Amino acid sequence: MTYFDPVHETMPREELDVLRLERLQSTLNRAYLNVAHYRRAFDDVGILPEDIMSIDDLQSLPLTTREDIEANYPYDMFAVPLREVVRMHRPSAKSSKPVVTGYTRNDLINWARLVARYMVASGVTKDDVVQIAFRYGLLSGGLGMHAAAELIGASVIPTGVGNTAEQIMIMQDYLTTVLACTPRYALVLMDTVKQMHVNPRALRLKTGIMGGEPLSLELRKEIESGLGIEVFDNYGSSLVMGPGIAGECQVHEGLHVYEDYFIAEVIDPKSLKRLDPGEKGELVITTLTREAYPLIRYRTGDITSIMEDSCPCGRTHMRLSGFYGRVDNSFKVKGIMVNPSRIEQILSEQGVDTRFQVRVYMEGARELSEVLLEVKEGLFFDEMRAQETFIERIERAMYAGLGVRMKVKIVPGAVISGRGVVVDERP
Amino acid sequence: MTYFDPVHETMPREELDVLRLERLQSTLNRAYLNVAHYRRAFDDVGILPEDIMSIDDLQSLPLTTREDIEANYPYDMFAVPLREVVRMHRPSAKSSKPVVTGYTRNDLINWARLVARYMVASGVTKDDVVQIAFRYGLLSGGLGMHAAAELIGASVIPTGVGNTAEQIMIMQDYLTTVLACTPRYALVLMDTVKQMHVNPRALRLKTGIMGGEPLSLELRKEIESGLGIEVFDNYGSSLVMGPGIAGECQVHEGLHVYEDYFIAEVIDPKSLKRLDPGEKGELVITTLTREAYPLIRYRTGDITSIMEDSCPCGRTHMRLSGFYGRVDNSFKVKGIMVNPSRIEQILSEQGVDTRFQVRVYMEGARELSEVLLEVKEGLFFDEMRAQETFIERIERAMYAGLGVRMKVKIVPGAVISGRGVVVDERP
CATH class of the missing domain: 3.40.50.12780 (ANL, N-terminal domain)
Known part of the structure; x- marks a missing residue:
């Protein structure tokens, strides 16, 4: 020794x-x-x-x-x-x-x-x-x-x-x-x-x-x-x-x-x-x-x-x-610590009040993460273009606030198992 | 003092x-x-x-x-x-x-x-x-x-x-x-x-x-x-x-x-x-x-x-x-030193033998650079899709070889003032 x-x-x-x-x-x-x-x-x-x-x-x-x-x-x-x-x-x-x-x-x-x-x-x-x-x-x-x-x-x-x-x-x-x-x-x-x-x-x-x-x-x-x-x-x-x-x-x-x-x-x-x-x-x-x-x-x-x-x-x-x-319940993605309560705060700053879930996963050797937002009437839109703009805005706010890029997706409520749940699919 | x-x-x-x-x-x-x-x-x-x-x-x-x-x-x-x-x-x-x-x-x-x-x-x-x-x-x-x-x-x-x-x-x-x-x-x-x-x-x-x-x-x-x-x-x-x-x-x-x-x-x-x-x-x-x-x-x-x-x-x-x-004639872009002879070498490795010119410029606060390739019969194609693929391949090779992203464009010969000329438009 x-x-x-x-x-x-x-x-x-x-x-x-x-x-x-x-x-x-x-x-x-x-x-x-x-x-x-x-x-x-x-x-x-x-x-x-x-x-x-x-x-x-x-x-x-x-x-x-x-x-x-x-x-x-x-x-x-x-x-x-x-x-x-x-x-x-x-x-x-x-x-x-x-x-x-x-x-x-x-x-x-x-x-x-x-x-x-x-x-x-x-x-x-x-x-x-x-x-x-x-x-x-x-x-x-x-x-x-x-x-x-x-x-x-x-x-x-x-x-x-x-x-x-x-x-x-x-x-x-x-x-x-x-x-x-x-x-x-x-x-x-x-x-x-x-x-x-x-x-x-x-x-x-x-x-x-x-x-x-x-x-x-x-x-x-x-x-x-x-x-x-x-x-x-x-x-x-x-x-x-x-x-x-x-x-x-x-x-x-x-x-x-x-x-x-x-x-x-x-x-x-x-x-x-x-x-x-x-x-x-x-x-x-x-x-x-x-x-x-x-x-x-x-x-x-x-x-x-x-x-x-x-x-x-x-x-x-x-x-x-x-x-x-x-x-x-924080997690690290690409070396950056992310706290789900911070994600909630950013969403709220952007006027979004909905249940969300975070998914962290690998694509080959790349670590990726995404925020799944529960679809909600009045908040999200049928019109494709407006939805794209909305998602881009949220993704920009996430990046500015967290320091790491997260995709944003709008999903049915059944997909989401709780508010701010983090699903880590990395090996 | x-x-x-x-x-x-x-x-x-x-x-x-x-x-x-x-x-x-x-x-x-x-x-x-x-x-x-x-x-x-x-x-x-x-x-x-x-x-x-x-x-x-x-x-x-x-x-x-x-x-x-x-x-x-x-x-x-x-x-x-x-x-x-x-x-x-x-x-x-x-x-x-x-x-x-x-x-x-x-x-x-x-x-x-x-x-x-x-x-x-x-x-x-x-x-x-x-x-x-x-x-x-x-x-x-x-x-x-x-x-x-x-x-x-x-x-x-x-x-x-x-x-x-x-x-x-x-x-x-x-x-x-x-x-x-x-x-x-x-x-x-x-x-x-x-x-x-x-x-x-x-x-x-x-x-x-x-x-x-x-x-x-x-x-x-x-x-x-x-x-x-x-x-x-x-x-x-x-x-x-x-x-x-x-x-x-x-x-x-x-x-x-x-x-x-x-x-x-x-x-x-x-x-x-x-x-x-x-x-x-x-x-x-x-x-x-x-x-x-x-x-x-x-x-x-x-x-x-x-x-x-x-x-x-x-x-x-x-x-x-x-x-x-x-x-x-080397220049720096985004802190990376780039030598035009290295660009020539990468092009040659990719089977491209043509006159080229480099342009370095600002877009707002971002430094950007591009390689202009002289259009040449037999080398470049009319078919849009094949040209895109070709450009993507050259851009990837440039990034791998130089460590900095450079756009690649195909231009008429008259635009190019010499082989490997660097035009630096930064203030």
């Missing part, structure tokens, strides 16, 4: 808990002193940072929601002056209100070191040629993975997403050994490999560094056998940091949460009570080192469960069992 | 020349010892690295062409083992054969420091919010600018190119002060600002960090008045390094070549003889510090002239007067 940071990754539980509590207290103080939102939230429940004497006391503090963050857009959740912020990112989820996160220089250093833990656990060394096929830019995937691979000293090819045929050529010519991308983009690459009559076994690829969306057992197997690689899963959340919050080890049984940097809780999204290990619920994260953007009990919306038993890999950090979708 | 690296930027000429010669000799040795191509090329003219006793002696060494680099694809121009390469990039120019460049950790550090010189000369400080609207990924623009802005400690927003309306919203909300992009993308942003009824004077923007394509006086004025900013131009070349080879100072009279890192010569592209200051010709660059990818007398294909007179800014580095297009 190799570690990037053996001292912290295999730290005895007692020492780790002392370190965590120290870091938690300093995070709570920083947040209370510098972020008006947290001061108000703590005052509302009558708790001062100094009242939190154990990790367990954290439960008495309020949760932080996406709405809290939206209400403080753009910079009111920042705990340092803007001049100390050296980077900004935002999540892909386009909701009604935008959000932004910030990083100090130390935050970026920590981020690279955390993603590097995950890459080293996957066997990546300075001898590897790592192709980063995550999206670069405002989304945190590309730059997050990139910095870690460079820190390890691998040869990094920043291909980003797209130009798939060229990416295959690069894999062949540059002798790529490690592919970093979302599981779904791995499927697209597999499909293109097939179309180009390239033998995947003739490539030097040995490892897949995945993340960005839930990875089912079936999907993992398909990618592993299709590309002849070993796949490692990783958990990220843009506002919390980006990729590198938790990552698989070579045991492949769950994702270790880097507990010296984050506190993970799983709660019942309805009762908001903390759940026991093994019970599935919503992941709640508290950051322990973020300077620019501390988050206290942030509701990620991601569904998982905690595994507390020790792992043969030697890491003392607890694991998450895997990811099982979103509390709010 | 502020400098990022005052010692080297204002180094007295004599000291600078000593430093340059030392670095040149070490570069020549490294290239001769580690790159078979250079060993052969030097041996062919019977010159050993130790024979080069002055900067001027450099003229006796052979030029390095794009063809030399293509012949050594992918890794044979690298002067270090792959395990020491931490990054790879490739230029946008899709020619018949692909090329790739590599960077060691030191190369990346030097690169960030050089782009930072240019940004600091433009007045960027850690208090700025810098929006990087250059393309991230395999092209060197985005990551090159990004690393420098972070090194300075500015708040960096890695937007990349595209999602223009969102970029405007980010400018407003995040209080962007510095915009980094190509001149043509600045025009697209200006256009969208207008469409969105945003008052550019109400933005916090003060500086435009441009590069990636020639910036004419008219274009500069249009951007400066349209966005209410001061524009600084910068010269880059992907294989040489990326952005940051030469940059403007606040005097705005030419671009200082960072002479402690590069030797710039201007030659007549036909006779290959060195030209005098003031004479326009092809820029030839020799790298003085690149470890992974030293280039000796590399023909950039870019047309400029040298200004040797001293600059009031205090920098002792000579300047280039500006850029006036490409020796080979």
Whole structure:
């Protein structure tokens, strides 16, 4: 077993808990002193940072929601002056209100070191040629993975997403050994490999560094056998940091949460009570080192469960069992997070009040999605031309509001099984 | 005047020349010892690295062409083992054969420091919010600018190119002060600002960090008045390094070549003889510090002239007067370099042997381009359907071969003024 940071990754539980509590207290103080939102939230429940004497006391503090963050857009959740912020990112989820996160220089250093833990656990060394096929830019995937691979000293090819045929050529010519991308983009690459009559076994690829969306057992197997690689899963959340919050080890049984940097809780999204290990619920994260953007009990919306038993890999950090979708029924298509309630809102802005259903499906290697609207008298028209114009207008509004193209179709009510239901037909 | 690296930027000429010669000799040795191509090329003219006793002696060494680099694809121009390469990039120019460049950790550090010189000369400080609207990924623009802005400690927003309306919203909300992009993308942003009824004077923007394509006086004025900013131009070349080879100072009279890192010569592209200051010709660059990818007398294909007179800014580095297009008639559209000879090659691969002309133009804020093919008996058809199929096939081949969509039209011979002529109708 190799570690990037053996001292912290295999730290005895007692020492780790002392370190965590120290870091938690300093995070709570920083947040209370510098972020008006947290001061108000703590005052509302009558708790001062100094009242939190154990990790367990954290439960008495309020949760932080996406709405809290939206209400403080753009910079009111920042705990340092803007001049100390050296980077900004935002999540892909386009909701009604935008959000932004910030990083100090130390935050970026920590981020690279955390993603590097995950890459080293996957066997990546300075001898590897790592192709980063995550999206670069405002989304945190590309730059997050990139910095870690460079820190390890691998040869990094920043291909980003797209130009798939060229990416295959690069894999062949540059002798790529490690592919970093979302599981779904791995499927697209597999499909293109097939179309180009390239033998995947003739490539030097040995490892897949995945993340960005839930990875089912079936999907993992398909990618592993299709590309002849070993796949490692990783958990990220843009506002919390980006990729590198938790990552698989070579045991492949769950994702270790880097507990010296984050506190993970799983709660019942309805009762908001903390759940026991093994019970599935919503992941709640508290950051322990973020300077620019501390988050206290942030509701990620991601569904998982905690595994507390020790792992043969030697890491003392607890694991998450895997990811099982979103509390709010959101889904990702072409890397963009789409929330059905946002679709409802866009429809309503366009004067459409009707039941709708979303369908996400594959056409060859292409991910497509469509919104099925229930036909309604007075709202839709017999006249073909007017209907076309109507559909075009809604499709434009969807694209502007979601950042991804969705087809719009008008269907009989019987086809629709509920308001805002998402039918995901992807493998 | 502020400098990022005052010692080297204002180094007295004599000291600078000593430093340059030392670095040149070490570069020549490294290239001769580690790159078979250079060993052969030097041996062919019977010159050993130790024979080069002055900067001027450099003229006796052979030029390095794009063809030399293509012949050594992918890794044979690298002067270090792959395990020491931490990054790879490739230029946008899709020619018949692909090329790739590599960077060691030191190369990346030097690169960030050089782009930072240019940004600091433009007045960027850690208090700025810098929006990087250059393309991230395999092209060197985005990551090159990004690393420098972070090194300075500015708040960096890695937007990349595209999602223009969102970029405007980010400018407003995040209080962007510095915009980094190509001149043509600045025009697209200006256009969208207008469409969105945003008052550019109400933005916090003060500086435009441009590069990636020639910036004419008219274009500069249009951007400066349209966005209410001061524009600084910068010269880059992907294989040489990326952005940051030469940059403007606040005097705005030419671009200082960072002479402690590069030797710039201007030659007549036909006779290959060195030209005098003031004479326009092809820029030839020799790298003085690149470890992974030293280039000796590399023909950039870019047309400029040298200004040797001293600059009031205090920098002792000579300047280039500006850029006036490409020796080979290449042009950029949507950030992609297109070479007319490549178009000719694609047509020939598709069995088309006819005169053609390229037209590049704007439709609103969109850059478009089209290839006009001379109608020819036996080659083109009266039957509408067959012609459509033919055009679709050629358009697909163009997109696959060039990386940018070009419309294809069949026109009477009289419309075409020569074989491979490029008509650029952009402002």
